[in-house]
Amino acid sequence: MFSATSAARWSKTLLLASVALFFTLVVFNNTTDFYSNYQFVQHVLSMDSTFPGNRAMWRALHPPAIQLAFYLGIIAWELVNTVLCWVGAVALFRAHNLPAGVFTQAKRIGIIALTAGLLLWLVAFLSIGAEWFLMWQSKQWNGQEAAFRMFTVEALILALLLMPEPAPAP
Template sequence: MGITSVHRFSKALTSGFVGVFCLIVGYNNVVDFNTNYQFIVHVLSMDSMEPWFSGTQLFDRAISDHGLIIAAYWFIILSEILAGLVISLGVFFMFKGAKENKVTFIKGQGVFLLGATLAIFIWYFCFAVIGSEWFQMWASTENAQMKAYTFSAFILMVMIYVIIPSPKEWHDV
């Protein structure tokens, strides 16, 4: 196995870590539905703000309708699972094409990037933007802002790693 194949296997394996992460998070949210449901309730209803928070003019954003909260939570869970499945499909193609078939590997990269973009949508846009800023999660006792940034940063780093081509000199080894 040449160095280019090792590089491709490394990209496929690292991508697989992201897919497993998404699937485990989605699975955990189904199996232990109530734990993170309570988190979502507090963030969306804005009922757990720190005592020092004085942004009362923002409380009209709060969502207290439990039907809407459950729908939002199921949207998040299904998005996590879908991201994990799409990423896993991409990883399958990446592993399949890692040794010999560059076209299959590149197809896998594209599918991975699609799933990883959905994961960025979940953890960056839904949690870091909508949760942290629109619903002021940063000022709540239920603050997962740093986790959202951590997850997003790792996913983005893997996306960058996956699209970086192998050095040309490796193709001759």
């Protein structure tokens, strides 16, 4: 039988590994099917599907080199996040049976990884994409729902990871 401490540690480890798996698949998809999501970035940055006549069109970025740089930046951020999540999950796995202080120290990389993921969704997609480039106005090229979903998932896992370990049973 699992103790409460062991179950909590497995939960934290497996959920962090699940985020690592998610980012692994995202990076895989963005590199093996490069142009599918590159089109998304192109349309968001060019603002070509926002409301007709909006007064913010001066924000649009049309140069392909800038659009490509944005997309490569997102992929790089996702790749770094992937590595951090896997390293964090392995650190938690290795510290699973060690004293609470050691397990707490092992959480550091996972905390950094989940924070980096939250920043990706909040800064790149919800702030820059949705608000600056008015992605919310597009019916076809609106990634807010997916970004919010992933922000929420990672935030909940981060909150769980930040929780202190249960005290061992006497």
